[in-house]
Amino acid sequence: xxxxxxxxxxMPTQPAEERIHNFCEVALGYTEEMAVDEAFxxxxxxxxxxxxxxxxxxxxxxxxxxIKTKDFDGAYEIIRFASxxxxxxxxxxxxxxxxxxxxxxxxxGESVGIGRLExxxxxxxxxxxxxxxxxxxxxxxxxxxxxxxxxxxxxxGELSQRGYEVTVFEALHVAGxxxxxxxxxxxxxxxxxxxxxxxxxxMGVKIETNMVIGKxxxxxxxxxxxxxxxxxxxxxxxxxxxxxxxxxSLKGVYSANEYLTRSNLMKAYREHSGTPxxxxxxxxxxxxxxxxMDAARTALRLGAEKVYIVYRRSMEELPARKEEVEHAIxxxxxxxxLNNPVEILGYKNENDPRDPKNGFVTGIKxxxxxxxxxxxxxxxxxxxxxxxxxVLEVDTVVxxxxxxxxxxxxxxxxxxxxxxKGGIIVEESTCATTKDCVYAGGDAVTGAAxxxxxxxxxxxxxxxxxxxxxE
Amino acid sequence: MDICTExxxxxxxxxxxxxxxxTVMLMDIEAPFVARKAQPGQFIILRxxxxxxxxxxxxxxxxxxxxxxxxxxxxxxGGTTKALSMKDEGEYIADFCGPLGEATKTDGxxxxxxxxxxxxxxxxLPVAQKLHADGAEVVSVIGFRNKDLLILEDEFEAASDxxxxxxxxxxxxxxxxxCAPLKKMFADGEVFxxxxxxxxxxxxxxxxxxxxxxxxxxxVSMNPIxxxxxxxxxxxxxxxxxxxxxxxxxxxxDGPDFNGYEVDFDEAMSRSRMYSxxxxxxxxxxxxLFREVK
Numbered sequence: 001x002x003x004x005x006x007x008x009x010x011m012p013t014q015p016a017e018e019r020i021h022n023f024c025e026v027a028l029g030y031t032e033e034m035a036v037d038e039a040f041x042x043x044x045x046x047x048x049x050x051x052x053x054x055x056x057x058x059x060x061x062x063x064x065x066x067i068k069t070k071d072f073d074g075a076y077e078i079i080r081f082a083s084x085x086x087x088x089x090x091x092x093x094x095x096x097x098x099x100x101x102x103x104x105x106x107x108x109g110e111s112v113g114i115g116r117l118e119x120x121x122x123x124x125x126x127x128x129x130x131x132x133x134x135x136x137x138x139x140x141x142x143x144x145x146x147x148x149x150x151x152x153x154x155x156x157g158e159l160s161q162r163g164y165e166v167t168v169f170e171a172l173h174v175a176g177x178x179x180x181x182x183x184x185x186x187x188x189x190x191x192x193x194x195x196x197x198x199x200x201x202x203m204g205v206k207i208e209t210n211m212v213i214g215k216x217x218x219x220x221x222x223x224x225x226x227x228x229x230x231x232x233x234x235x236x237x238x239x240x241x242x243x244x245x246x247x248x249s250l251k252g253v254y255s256a257n258e259y260l261t262r263s264n265l266m267k268a269y270r271e272h273s274g275t276p277x278x279x280x281x282x283x284x285x286x287x288x289x290x291x292x293m294d295a296a297r298t299a300l301r302l303g304a305e306k307v308y309i310v311y312r313r314s315m316e317e318l319p320a321r322k323e324e325v326e327h328a329i330x331x332x333x334x335x336x337x338l339n340n341p342v343e344i345l346g347y348k349n350e351n352d353p354r355d356p357k358n359g360f361v362t363g364i365k366x367x368x369x370x371x372x373x374x375x376x377x378x379x380x381x382x383x384x385x386x387x388x389x390x391v392l393e394v395d396t397v398v399x400x401x402x403x404x405x406x407x408x409x410x411x412x413x414x415x416x417x418x419x420x421k422g423g424i425i426v427e428e429s430t431c432a433t434t435k436d437c438v439y440a441g442g443d444a445v446t447g448a449a450x451x452x453x454x455x456x457x458x459x460x461x462x463x464x465x466x467x468x469x470x471e
Numbered sequence: 472m473d474i475c476t477e478x479x480x481x482x483x484x485x486x487x488x489x490x491x492x493x494t495v496m497l498m499d500i501e502a503p504f505v506a507r508k509a510q511p512g513q514f515i516i517l518r519x520x521x522x523x524x525x526x527x528x529x530x531x532x533x534x535x536x537x538x539x540x541x542x543x544x545x546x547x548x549g550g551t552t553k554a555l556s557m558k559d560e561g562e563y564i565a566d567f568c569g570p571l572g573e574a575t576k577t578d579g580x581x582x583x584x585x586x587x588x589x590x591x592x593x594x595x596l597p598v599a600q601k602l603h604a605d606g607a608e609v610v611s612v613i614g615f616r617n618k619d620l621l622i623l624e625d626e627f628e629a630a631s632d633x634x635x636x637x638x639x640x641x642x643x644x645x646x647x648x649x650c651a652p653l654k655k656m657f658a659d660g661e662v663f664x665x666x667x668x669x670x671x672x673x674x675x676x677x678x679x680x681x682x683x684x685x686x687x688x689x690x691v692s693m694n695p696i697x698x699x700x701x702x703x704x705x706x707x708x709x710x711x712x713x714x715x716x717x718x719x720x721x722x723x724x725d726g727p728d729f730n731g732y733e734v735d736f737d738e739a740m741s742r743s744r745m746y747s748x749x750x751x752x753x754x755x756x757x758x759x760l761f762r763e764v765k
Binding site for chain 2: 171172210215216217238239240244248251252257258261262275276359407
């Protein structure tokens, strides 16, 4: 019998007042009972509108049917067929804009909690230690994957399953890309990413850290001197953007990348960490995406007294995942919407240039905005209200207004072309670049986007590489 | 060639360690991939061990492509450099990544003035050596607070056509700062193709001011706070005054060398002190001597 409840089975979470003092995961995951209950809300409709919303085309109704019969291994197999990182995507996909957006149940009530079910199935699988390595006959060909973020990991997994010898090159000291340096522990525990990486290693994928391709080695060298038959570039969108307003070089102004990297990757969140970070006090995070939410909620956990999100549009346009916004509000983050920074203010003791407080942030001057005519993408353009400037007193400002692709690889690879924004030019269906046997996907191509779309590109590239090398 | 066997599963061994003065130490680290590509002016990023999470940049002060080792010379200024200094020959460090940044441009230079200050001399040396080997005339000025802090004098002697050693108190070489010999040479009308200054920010600022009236190009090497070294964090940003505009650059990918006439030194100095409180506490906490005094 279908479960006709209009609401999703609630997700157990750590209470807000507790979780703002720790970095443990906020959403705790469904129990078996909850998962089965939620699965019965799925009507298993023939048209499967949800599947069309999934960037990697997971057969969603089929895996949910398996949950109904408690065949959780069967459910995992179905998801795994299409997705390389189910435990990750179940947590970080913006489901409300993807699969769940098209769910029939959503027309009258809440959609089926597809993301939550995916997470349940993946976690249940990962708890078991029987991840046996399957022997795959080698094709005797080598592929280099640059970057170990979502697109790189997906591409490596797929190629390895197809019998290629895969080496993943990572610039940082640990594999996972944005999944480890960017997304905080409380949203995506690092043990989950590690598990996925371990699974790849078991399949025979080699991971080399501290290798900056473009510097330590170039793509041309990988192919000419080291015998790699093809290369996949999944180097991500590296360079943080700043607004270009006065005061951005003051002490206490961070890019979100730096702030989150210090906390996540360099472990500043631990009590006796050797990594410095400005904590406590008042902090403004500029931007409205997932990264901004991550930075704001990290700040709370590091002990900030007051955390603001400063965003130039309204709640409706806020691009962050709905659940993250809700969690941020519950935790006490204050949203200053329709506010746009115009200047960051700093301390200056005119009488004493040696005053150690000189040059530290004291506030952020914003102007109020109103929504005007829609822009070319249909979003209403924010327009400043003249004379409405005001100052928010803060000690720290985190700029979270996006990133652009890193030019390191482009600058050192002959024949690799990029577009005006710095994204690598590819043929959409195959991810083939302008250089023979070199493929690219993820943020390095599109600029900042989602984990799942990057993963989808990694898989598509793997397929194309297989076809190319089988010629 | 197989990369994975060559990498020896990412182990970076300290094959040589030498104390140059009470706060400055030299280490040769086994890192064949870095050694193969390293150029004067480039830097590496290291992490001492798993527990200490911090990644720090250090400029390369030498390399042996055959042995596959890279030389770093560092001053003990904070928790991480302190921890590094405690490691012994034969031990390993967790991570060693590079070579990063752009190499110092030396092509076509026939006569160069190299100015090194303090531990910055360790970075200036390979530049002097490269120019010397390429047949350029090299005049070096190296400055220190006192005799005890003097490093690399013999090496500079060997790589320079003329060498001036300066100390603040006159305990070695001549008394005075590095600008004194510059003043004299410029007053005597001596001309160089380029002045390359590497050292504390305040020293570089004064070298730039001293050189400016001569119109000789002046390159400085910036060594700001940095995390990834690949352009990702933006923590190393600095401001250039270029054609009346303020331009933001990242030292890790656009530098570390910059046109000294464009750099906003006051801002860079302010930014370099962002964590000075934290570092002082870290350093003092790590040292029993300080702890007992407190």
